Amino acid sequence: MKVSLKWLRDYVDIKLAPKELAERLTMAGLEVKGIQTVGGTWDNVVIGEVIGVSPHPNADRLKLATVNLGTEQVTVVCGAPNIELGQRVPFARVGARLIDGHTGEAILLKPAKIRGVVSKGMVCSEKELGISDSHEGIMVLPQEAPVGTPLDIYLGDAILDLDVTPNRPDCLSIIGIAREIAALTGAFLHSLEIHYEETEKPIDFFVSVDIAEPYLCPRYCASLITGIKVAPSPSWLQQRLNNCGMRPINNVVDVTNYVMLEYGQPLHAFDYHKLKGRQIIVRRAGNGETVTTLDGSKRTLNPDILVIADKEQAVAVAGIMGGSDSEVTDKTKAILLESANFNQATIRRGCSHLQLQSEASIRFDKGLNTELPLLPLKRATQLLLELAGGKAAKGIIDVYPGKRETEPIPLTIREVERLSGLKVNIYEIRKVLKALGFVCQESDSQLQVLVSVPYWRSDIKCSADLVEEVVRIIGYEKIPLTRLGSPLPPQKSKSSPAAQRSDLKDKLRSILTGFGFQEILTYSLVSLEKLQKLSPKLELEIPPLKVANPMTREQEYLRTSLRAGLLSTLAHNQKFEPAGIRLFELGKVFLSQGKDLPQEKELLCAVLSGPRAELSWQADKGSLDFFDAKGVVENLLNQLGLKPSFVNSDDEGLFPGKGADVIVGDDRIGVLGELHPKVAQAYELSGVACLIEIDLDKLLPKITATKKYQPTPRFPSVPRDIALVVDEQVIYRKVEEIIQSFPLVTRVTLFDLYRGEQIPKGKKSFAIRIVYQSPSHTLTDEEVNQTQAEMLARLNKELGTTLRE
Structure with missing residues (x-):
């Protein structure tokens, strides 16, 4: 809610500066998100009185207005149809900063010759002053506006932008905020006299x-x-x-x-x-x-x-x-x-x-x-x-059929100290509550007070609510620091499934933020349209569950995927952020199981898009793509002690040929790839966007608590490069599995994929570096040659590969 400081002063005397007042309100539970100054740019704008209006000698639609500024009289050209003799108006001198009424851009007012008449100044409209969008005529001030006074003194204001919590509807009002300020500062709260015939x-x-x-x-x-x-x-x-x-x-x-x-x-x-x-x-x-x-x-x-x-x-x-x-x-x-x-x-x-x-x-x-x-x-x-x-x-x-009587609430000093740790006397309690409009019944008791709640405080239900009122007005910073009276409660066993899952999510967050990703949280409820956009065919593989009483049409269904929220957030951020964007979310999806309760699956989903690096003369000028997403997954799983492999994915939400299933062991635990162009278009994304999705239920069992270590190799390794010609349908993973099965092989790297004139049609060439090493002795050429010969023979037999000449 936006609150005018000048309006607040009708009800309470405010001596604090706007910034200091905002801090006091925020510390009392009324967060001030920002302060807007009205009239901060009105230098050289004063209040003038129109003392003469005559036709322009060279233009039928223009007039010459003579304006009294108190210390001088100025004649300017004016095209406003509503200018009249005797009006009080805002007048901008040369050098004033205004808003162009036609383009909306900021301008610096300069002398101008308009149809042969020099005009040094301007009578302003509300739009030119930034007050509103009204530009049909000049702004007319009240007759009591003092001539010659700077406009920022007469009309200037500070606007507090407050984020009012749902339990305080009374603070969605000027009087409600004024009441809070009076209680916080000790100022007197003025009341209005209402009378009419x-x-x-x-x-x-x-x-x-x-x-x-x-x-x-x-x-x-x-x-x-x-x-x-x-x-x-x-x-x-x-x-x-x-x-x-x-x-x-x-x-x-x-x-x-x-x-x-x-x-x-x-x-x-x-x-x-x-x-x-x-x-x-x-x-x-x-x-x-x-x-x-x-x-x-x-x-x-x-x-x-x-x-x-x-x-x-x-x-x-x-x-x-x-x-x-x-x-x-x-x-x-x-x-x-x-x-x-x-x-x-x-x-x-x-x-x-x-x-x-x-x-x-x-x-x-x-x-x-x-x-x-x-x-x-x-x-x-x-x-x-x-x-x-x-x-x-x-x-x-x-x-008034719904009139209800309310009972006073007893509040004791002991209750205030027990709940807050703050030591106060009964007089301080009465003072705070009375300042907020509560009625404290007269009593000789020094330990308890009976409090009647004012009608505007519908959030006050019990003594604990009253304690909160006392503490927030006195100040949370006044609560003394104390040691814990007892040891911390026992923590859950780290071997429990819940603890292991929580630990995994913490690790994923830590690793991904280290990769430059930002975590987001999106709603579990989505629209049917957003879910349909995830498929190029606009068809849903799994029908979502509809909420019986949705808040809005945008939140009618339980999500079956985290992708919808992430892609919507990515699209929104692309409008404001030209740099690379990396987002991830850890959350649950809900899959229908007929009449049974839905299956809840916990997923990790991430998106990345935009330039690979910030603009620099030496930076990589490429955009994030499939291989960046693949690198993220490889490094992520490697840090969890896992070695993934990848096979072509048939996920219809991904670009054909640019999607891969993530395999750990023999199980598919996730998918990654570039978004299908139709999906990207449906979400109004610009450029290439890549997606990563990992099933935590499948990932968790793959992670072992025991880490295995091996000594640093004592004997030298032997690298060999080979080029294998294979059928087009043979995937690299199959080749890698056979090579890795030989005990002397310690590392396999694909460094080139070639299709061209030197390769038969329907074939492709994998260029692979194989590193051989023995933990017990230095390898000889004969041992390496024999192992490689056996390897090539097996590759030929099982996959039909041949060694490229």
């Missing part, structure tokens, strides 16, 4: 509310305002919404959004004259019922979704989005303002089914208290009367 006619005369599902809607409040005028919001309101990441629309909608940001309570405005029957009904949607939402989409509903309806039809999806049939427009003259509470599980299911999320649903999804709706409704009514005019009907509709 009402007409004689009660609201019950105009509309009634019926809640058909009290459990799903425990409270519904509404006010009615007639005689309003829908128009653009004043600049101060628009700026605050922009700073908090919301787009201004009109004064009615903007007020509902403003109050939602202020209090954390979503509101919605209906065009009262579009509601049929003067009645609001909160009910379940009919099966197949449709509603067109404000985004213009026609949505099909089901009974799991709650709707707001009039006598004839649904006019809004409760807690998620309003309907276009009751939308506020420029012609709206009366509005019904809604502030309600909805069951969070129902909102979550509705968002999942409709694939729709809004600022309102984000807040309801986290669980808001039923006591919250009334005060924000009154605040919004007050603001609308000020900004849109009109008259408010007498009273407020407040249907």
Whole structure:
């Protein structure tokens, strides 16, 4: 959530610098991800007053504007259609840094001759200042804006970008954050006075509310305002919404959004004259019922979704989005303002089914208290009367079938010390809790306090929650360091299967990160489309299991492969990272077994793509390919004490002829190779991408705990190179196995593969280096020649090889 520091100062006196404030909030559990400065580039931009407007002598669509800057008057060329005498405007002097309204690029303002008239400066639009995308006209400031004042002093702000945890919906509001700051700094928290005049006619005369599902809607409040005028919001309101990441629309909608940001309570405005029957009904949607939402989409509903309806039809999806049939427009003259509470599980299911999320649903999804709706409704009514005019009907509709009483929670000093180690007295506890809005019942006890939880803190359930509040405000750094009171619990036996598997995964992580890979974690739930993309034929070899109640359509199925998540992540990273990318994941896949529970297999999957090395005059300029992937697997398994071999793979997700099964002993434990072009295209990958996949269930039994060592050879080795001509279908692994079977052979290396004019058609040539060595004596030429002759004879007999001349 984005929070304006200037807006926060309406409620609490802040003397800390933005960076220091961000650190205090983060240490108290409200992480500040970043700070954005509004107006940081507004050097040489001041507030001016338009004191003269005349036609341009050489251009019909341009004007000459004379602007009073306090210390001087400047005449500039202006093409904005909305410039008028008496306006207060932002004026950029020569040398100001602005944004080009047409290209969006940063520019340095220089003097310019426009159709024969020299213009030294510019009257700015919101887009040129970087405030919004509005470029239809100049930005008009309030009349009270002081002439000659630098714009960054008048409109500048610091925006805190907070990552609010799901258990703190109260902090999705300006007042909630202000309350935290007041408690952390000891500053006074200001409250708003809400007062407005009402007409004689009660609201019950105009509309009634019926809640058909009290459990799903425990409270519904509404006010009615007639005689309003829908128009653009004043600049101060628009700026605050922009700073908090919301787009201004009109004064009615903007007020509902403003109050939602202020209090954390979503509101919605209906065009009262579009509601049929003067009645609001909160009910379940009919099966197949449709509603067109404000985004213009026609949505099909089901009974799991709650709707707001009039006598004839649904006019809004409760807690998620309003309907276009009751939308506020420029012609709206009366509005019904809604502030309600909805069951969070129902909102979550509705968002999942409709694939729709809004600022309102984000807040309801986290669980808001039923006591919250009334005060924000009154605040919004007050603001609308000020900004849109009109008259408010007498009273407020407040249907509250779900009212619940809460019991105070006892908290003792002993409990605080037991759970946190922090030694505090009862007065410190009372001070902290009162600053956060808790009510501490008066008592003479020095050991215990009874605490009533404020309605906005729906996350507080027990004394342990209160201890957390006390500790985080006092400061986690105040907890004293202590020694462990008892020895560490016994560790699991390293011989247990679980320990061996955990040890293997740790080794794999260590080795792969040493190879330059980065570990990622992806969701276990994926879409059917992503799984289908793994096959060039878009067919699934193993049908995935569907989740009964998925959160989104992107997470409907249990994954049958780690490839989908890795390739999606690779595609995303390729958009931002030109260097080589190496990623891996250790995770489970779920394979259907009919009516039985799915088989869970644990896999290692890795991808690599891009340049082999960073750009340098002496670096290899090639790209990562099949042989890089093969080298990774060979080195990985070698470090685990294994010697792999490779045979051609028929994995349809890999490029034909550029995929290999990984063999250890007689078992296939994995696969590697370059991705099939159709798979790469489906995932929008650029360049060659290679994949590695290893089955941990098959790898683990191959690893032995006992390492075998042998002494350094005492006698010299004898290298010999041979070139063997073989049939095209003969694979190198078969040749290598026969050569390795001879006791004197210690190493075999394929260093060339040749097909060409000197080789008969249908044949190929393997150039192989064989190293002979004896552990007991120095080999003679006769011994090596005899062994090699026997070897060639066996190769000829079993594989039909011949020695190349």
